[in-house]
Amino acid sequence: MIDKHGRKINYMRISLTERCNLRCRYCMPEDGIVKKSHDDMLTEDEVINAVKAASSLGITKIRYTGGEPLIKKNIVNICERTSEIDGIEEICITTNGIMLPTLAKPLREAGVSRLNLSLDSLNEEKYSYITRTGKLSGFMDGFHAALDAGFEKIKINAVLIGGFNDDEIESLAELTMKYPVDMRFIEMMPMYDSGDFDENAFISYKKVLEVLPQLSPVEKDGGVAKLYRLPGALGNIGLISPISAHFCFDCNRIRLTADGKVKPCLHSDDEYSLKGLDLDGMTEVLKEAIWHKPSWHGELDAKHRSKAGRNMNQIGG
Ligand code: SAM
Ligand code: SF4
Numbered sequence: 001m002i003d004k005h006g007r008k009i010n011y012m013r014i015s016l017t018e019r020c021n022l023r024c025r026y027c028m029p030e031d032g033i034v035k036k037s038h039d040d041m042l043t044e045d046e047v048i049n050a051v052k053a054a055s056s057l058g059i060t061k062i063r064y065t066g067g068e069p070l071i072k073k074n075i076v077n078i079c080e081r082t083s084e085i086d087g088i089e090e091i092c093i094t095t096n097g098i099m100l101p102t103l104a105k106p107l108r109e110a111g112v113s114r115l116n117l118s119l120d121s122l123n124e125e126k127y128s129y130i131t132r133t134g135k136l137s138g139f140m141d142g143f144h145a146a147l148d149a150g151f152e153k154i155k156i157n158a159v160l161i162g163g164f165n166d167d168e169i170e171s172l173a174e175l176t177m178k179y180p181v182d183m184r185f186i187e188m189m190p191m192y193d194s195g196d197f198d199e200n201a202f203i204s205y206k207k208v209l210e211v212l213p214q215l216s217p218v219e220k221d222g223g224v225a226k227l228y229r230l231p232g233a234l235g236n237i238g239l240i241s242p243i244s245a246h247f248c249f250d251c252n253r254i255r256l257t258a259d260g261k262v263k264p265c266l267h268s269d270d271e272y273s274l275k276g277l278d279l280d281g282m283t284e285v286l287k288e289a290i291w292h293k294p295s296w297h298g299e300l301d302a303k304h305r306s307k308a309g310r311n312m313n314q315i316g317g
Contacts, residue, residue, distance in 0.1 A: 001057040003264075003293040011253040012059045014047060015316030016075065017067040018258050022096050023132035024120070026159055026188055026197060027312045030132060033067075042260045042275060044074050048081050050256055050274055053282035055087035057290065063092040063116075065316040067258065070099035076106045083111025092116065094157075097142030098134065104142070104149035115146050116155040116184075121165050122172060130164065147179070155182045155238070162203040169211045176235040184225055184238035189267075190305040191312050202301070205239035212237070224250070248296035254289060255316055262286060264293035269309040 001009055018033050042050070051062055062082055069075055070093070082091050093107065094116040107115075119139055121127045127136040146154055158165060158172050165172070169185065176183050185208050188201060205226070209215060215228035218236055224247045225238030241247075248265075255263040260275030262285065272289040274282045308315055 001287065001290050003290050005249075005293070005295050007249075007251060007293070008058070009252055009254060009290050009293065010058055011061045011063070012051070012054045012256060013063040013065055013253060013316050014050070014256045015066050015258045015314075016047070016064055016069045016072045016078070017041075018314045019071060020066060020068040020096075020313055021071055021098055022068065022134045024118075025130055025132065026161070027191070029311070033313065036259055040259050040275070042256075042258060044078055044081075046260065046274065047078060048085070049279050050260075050282055050286075051082055051085055051088065053274075053279055053286050054254075055085055056283055057286055058087075060087060061090040061092065062088055063094060065094040067313045067316075068096055068099075069093055070095050070103055075103070076110045079107055079110040079112050090114070094118070095142075096131070096134070096139070097146070098138045100142030100145045100149075104145040104151065108149045108151060112151075114153055114155070115151050116157055117143060117146065118157050118159075119143075119172070120158045120161065121168055123168070126164065126168075130161075152180070153182070153235075154180075155184055157184050157186055159188050160185050160203050160205070160207065161188055161197065162201045164201070166203055166207060166211075169208055173208075173212055173230060173237055176230060176233040176237060178234075180234040182225075182235045182238055184240055186240040187243045189242055189312075190301070191308065191310075202243065204244040205241040206244070208237070208239055242297070243301055246296060248294075251293075254286075254293065257310070257315055262289040263308070263315060264289045265297055266315060267297035267308050268294050269307055270294065 003009055090113050092114040093112055097117040120130045124136045173183055218227040218229050220227055225240050228237045260273055261271035263271055272285050274285055
């Protein structure tokens with residue numbers, strides 16, 4: 001479907017849960033989340049109906065995210081059912097990878113086409129610091145399980161954090177020399193009340209270009225990242241710049257939260273509820289939400305925090 005600003009919307013990101021087995025400092029408060037009642041969250045059947053409704057409006061790509069989507073007990077079933085819906089061409093998952101040793105193969109068999117894995121540091125202590133509870137070896141086991149299960153075009157996402165991992169840009173980029181993966185650097189977004197980072201922590205994607213002058217530009221793949229490649233690499237380097245060079249005019253996505261709210265823009269507090277609706281009702285509400293998608297996310301920088309009204313784990317990054 002085309003929104004009122006003429007953009008073709010064909011991609012829906014669905015958060016399956018606000019809960020997570022990690023506590024990344026820029027994403028979630030240390031003590032986790034205020035648990036919502038089970039009755040307020042979308043059921044598996046409602047998620048599937050929302051995908052059916054979205055597909056009838058021209059959505060072809062679904063990404064399951066969270067919170068951590070792989071802690072959902074029914075994740076494999078949800079993916080399997082999603083793959084059977086007419087019009088859905090691609091099912092992707094964004095995950096911290098910790099549960100992949102047991103889930104990579106079943107997810108692949110359930111029709112998941114691609115994985116994005118989050119990794120902000122290759123240093124054990126720093127990884128544990130940023131995730132508050134995680135172990136780098138846990139990520140690595142998950143990453144290798146994904147490769148062994150036959151996932152191709154894996155993308156690894158690192159949030160750029162000044163004073164934390166700007167000294168690791170080179171080593172993270174080196175992953176593309178060793179493995180057939182894309183390494184993507186994402187500018188940190190100032191969300192609701194998460195994040196104990198000051199202004200100096202916000203660094204621009206341009207820092208990556210300064211540190212890696214040997215990068216050559218590569219044609220875009222239809223996503224939001226500016227793409228480059230190291231000489232002789234097996235994968236690309238992607239730079240995602242929601243703060244310093246926003247890409248709202250090209251935005252093709254909407255989001256659905258675990259409690260059933262359609263968010264046509266990540267940084268707006270506009271929300272349209274699907275909870276409790278049947279397929280026709282969901283289709284009507286989705287139409288309305290897509291049509292009214294804001295033209296851009298408004299001012300966003302260290303001084304202007306996101307107006308989303310939620311932390312990232314409550315929206316689905
Ligand atoms: N738990 C999964 C994971 O970490 O991959 C999926 C959900 S997580 C919210 C999705 C992505 O959002 C992760 O790559 C994470 O690094 C990113 N993210 C979270 N908070 C962010 C922020 N404030 N700015 C930029 N990216 C953020
Ligand atoms: Fe959990 Fe992902 Fe947020 Fe980290 S970024 S706390 S892994 S939801």
